[in-house]
Amino acid sequence: MNTLVIVLSLLAGAYLVAVLEAWLATGRFRLAAPAWAAVALLGRESIVPRTPDRIFFETAPVLLLIAALLAAAVLPLSPSMVMANLATGALFVNAALAYVLVALLMAGWGSDSAYALVGGWRFLGQVIAYSMLIVMPITAVAMRAESLLTTDIVSSQEAVWNILYQPIGFVLFFVASMAVAFLPPFDLPIAVGDLAGGVEAEYTGVRLAVFRLGRMVLVITLAAATTVFYLGGWMGPVLPPWAWSAIKILAVSAAMLLGGYTLPRIREAHLLAWCWKLGIPLALINLFIVGVMVLIWP
């Protein structure tokens, strides 16, 4: 039952993210826009490029969706509403997100097209830039909670939310999350202007629909992770816990989408330089500060 409710809420969330993205792209607010887009995609012929790596080409969109869903499986919407409350929850989020990379590499290689291939390899570089900025802030969060259980992580924020307790970690995790979901300005693997869709370029019809759905679910999952790790999860006055989770997750997704839309796309080399020269030292400083604070004021 829990699983069904959470999967349905994820899909509803993904739909709202798609509405917001369409609103940003076209400047018109239309609640039905993603539904029509989906109908159009499902009705369209799903063309397979000449000489694809068929296994990779077919697996990639499904793997992207599965990776996003698996990461969401350990994130609680309320104290009891969690698909699998694993003892290694915070680590499991990382493990599932790592397969986003595998999906994009498969899509890039499997399409047998130059733009897609470049897009796939670009994402590999992007992962080398952002991955430490996902892992190290989560480590600091787990240090405060003294547990990898996601429900314990939320409970540890009873007195003060982590966004105030470890603001550096929050900023790093938020920016890195945008890079995981390849949202602008980190949309290097699909880069509409210069790669003509990149890893998405050769996908049409139902395969493209699954790919897009996977990405939208990924955005919602990352927003849920940000909420659980930094914004006190389900905590809040008056409203029931699940409602607070929903409000926070939607607000974070909106912030992720709005945050990058006005910025120019970052260059791969600049992304790597910023992440390694500024991001990782900041993440280490964050770990140190949190380590000292946990001893003084847990």
Added chain:
Amino acid sequence: MALISLQTVFIAFFGIAAIGFGIWVFRTSSMMRSALALLFSQTALGAMFLAMQAEFLGVLQIMMMATEMSIMAIFMVMFMMDPGGLGAMEMSHQKRLSILAGVAGALATAGIALFTQWGVVVTSAPAAAEQTRALGTELLGRSMLIFETAGVTILTAMIAATAVALPTLQRKRNA
């Protein structure tokens, strides 16, 4: 009893999957397929850990291999003259020696598994959170020196590799 047998079924399933993907690594000529087959072989090993109720090790294995094998893929594509495998390139060499080495290795491993006195085998695994704590204590205690040595060695190799890859002053002047 029923639970144990189900567990055995899962361990066997993932074990066979790991071996199957392992064989596929050498059966394909595409570097990308080869690298990702190795990735899924390792992922199946991680799933075996999970089936054996070693949750932390399983999740860690599944996480680490995804990035590591993907990075290996780009190196394989860069260094092979036929990364797509369209030229029907021969993927194996020194066949007789490698078969002998493989069989000897497999026999030795099986021998160690069968003839070692493993002592008392625990009947039930400790809770997952307890395992994580025990692993942490182990890494910060008895095994600290080994892991720190390995870590520093890898870091040194990374710095050395980066230093080698950077253009020297001489090359910069020539450019």
